[in-house]
Amino acid sequence: MESDSGTVTLYDIIERSARDGLDLQRDDGSFPPGRNYTYDEPETPVRTTSHWLQILTKAYEISGDEEFEDAANSAIDYLLSDNVRPSGFTYHCRNVESKDKCNGLVGQAVPIRALTRASEVFERADAKETAEEVFRLHPFSEELGLWERVEINGRTLSFDRTLNHQIIFAAAASELAPDVKVVKDRVEAFLDNLSTNMRLHSNGLIKHYVRPPLTDVVRSISRALRRRYDMLTNEIAFHYYSYSDERRKKERGYQTVNLNALSRLKPAFPNHEFWGCEKLSRSLGFVHNNEHDLIEGVDTKHGNLLQGISIAKIRRRLEDIPIAEQRQRIVTDLRVDADSVSELFDIDGVDENTQAALVSALTDLPDVEIR
Template sequence: MVDQGGRNKTPKSIFELLEICASNVIESQNADGSFPPGRNYTYNELETPVKTTARWLITFSKVYELTGEEQYRDVALRSIDYFLQEIDRPGGYTFHCRTTPGKDKCNGLVGQSWPILALSYSGRVFDIPSAIDLAIELFSTHPFHEDLGLWERIETDGQRIGFDRTLNHQILFAARSSNLSNQSAEVEEKIDRFIDRLGQNMRLNQEGLIKHFVRPTPKEIVTQFLSNPKYYPLIINEMAYPFRTHSTKRNKIERGYHTVNLAPLSKLYRRHSCQSFWESNKCANAIQYLENNIEGLLNKENTQHGDGLPGISIAKTLYNFDRCDENLVRDMVNEELTRRFSYDKLRFEIGGMHQNDQSSLISELVDLPEVHIY
């Protein structure tokens, strides 16, 4: 256990750092169990407490697992209650994640992936079936098209608003939901199908860089459009694909998101390892692009938006895909902490990111192996 002056202690491991950061924010928890919200990193959009609360719930659950200290359990249980009471789930369908004129309130699939991950993780740690049940319900609320292997978005009022055509959103939704695979055959089967379809839906450039949008075959796109005109964004994707392929701006965005895609893919590999996609050239080429560009991606060279902590994502990717040992994980984590973490403020310092997001981002260390901090 660390004392409440934890910021004055030098952590010797990432697990000690998690506890220090957790103890530092206990008093900032709101009466309803939520934590102060941040803003959408890429677009600076106003957000509700859903994402930050989910991140802190994951962190406090992990710290309780490590320490057994009741203060961390109490904080986590209050955050679970925040989600179970559906304070930010006004329609009983999806959680209200952002308030931005002209955009959905659910923040696509990625917005909903956070409470699914937090509830499934904390539900297991504290043996709370209702938390896991809510995570499964939220997952099942999203229609999944078996033929395409893609999920649709559901607005907070239950309206179906079409496919989330951003590839990393689809991957993150699958990866963060994969904690439920052992509790739900439905979750397991749909994620397996999603992985099977990645051979088609995930496209790469000639170097192995992952393209930003999903791209089913033209025939499949037309079939979906004819069945329901609201799927027209898939048509737009296909029409714009040749232009985006040669766009310098698009290339920078895709470089920024390469690690955003690969880190959750590596988690899916760990939990759903039997699919043939993992042995495909497409998967191998995407990993090879990462290995060929580690320094540039870590330095965020020629990137736009994307990963706030590329070093952490690189460590997870290579470790989960069995491409490195814990020594490289240690080195990558320490490099990231040296570059971007403030031990005085106990948060990552990432340009353009709200301070509440900077501090809650410590949850990204939860699923790493224990390593020494220099």
């Protein structure tokens, strides 16, 4: 969509993409599933449908078009159906041999976030209730400030040791925090522990695994030895990978993933002391010092597909830089003249269903002229 003056804004792109998405939606309300681009593994429709729900929700807010409302409600109905939570517990996100079907915390964060936002716009109390229910299923350790994974059959697995998964889950849940005390309390406790759990290299690069104090880990393991034993092996893995060049390359890819998710937490907890801590300042410094290389592309399939857009969000929310001054960062990730939503992000090696759903990354930005 283009104005009479020939300008294109971010909201134009979202609305145009949502209109393309109407043709992709299936009879049951779902959208075609993508593949995990890092490992090229098949996924269920949960992630793509959740991302499209975010797109349709924002497009309806922009335009008021009832077609978007109807499609969004169909996507909500799908995400509330028995198909996606077959045992009534967590969302079924993938079928990959030797891996959990819930896709850790990150698999659950995506529908929690989409349902919470849509529930407010479309007055769907059932959507918010489901988001809260799935959040509550995940045991939280006050001692460590971390969540455990829960399989789709309800079985508690172990702590999700990947830092960005923990932050993304907390960020998704934070949108429930104003209305749900248990969410607010747990996410706040997560932030209380984050300056300890998050470890950095000397240059400010965030390490991939969480690392709570060893004494706290030992105390926690003594209470649930079998499922929490992974945190002891985590201590060994943490030191081993600290010296791995391949792991550092991976961590470079995830730097903006971590910081972007953190920036989404700040609006719900604006006065928390974490925002003034030295570790956050150093990790932002890494982005300052390496921004050009990050945007040009990190030589790894791990991490952020949209570095420029993520850096714009980080700068806006954590450093108060106006979005109007960040147009160029956003434009680096977009093909404004793309003929379809699947071509908007021209990313090698990423399937078209995953690429199309990436438009959801634009929905938490204010409008800005792109061309």
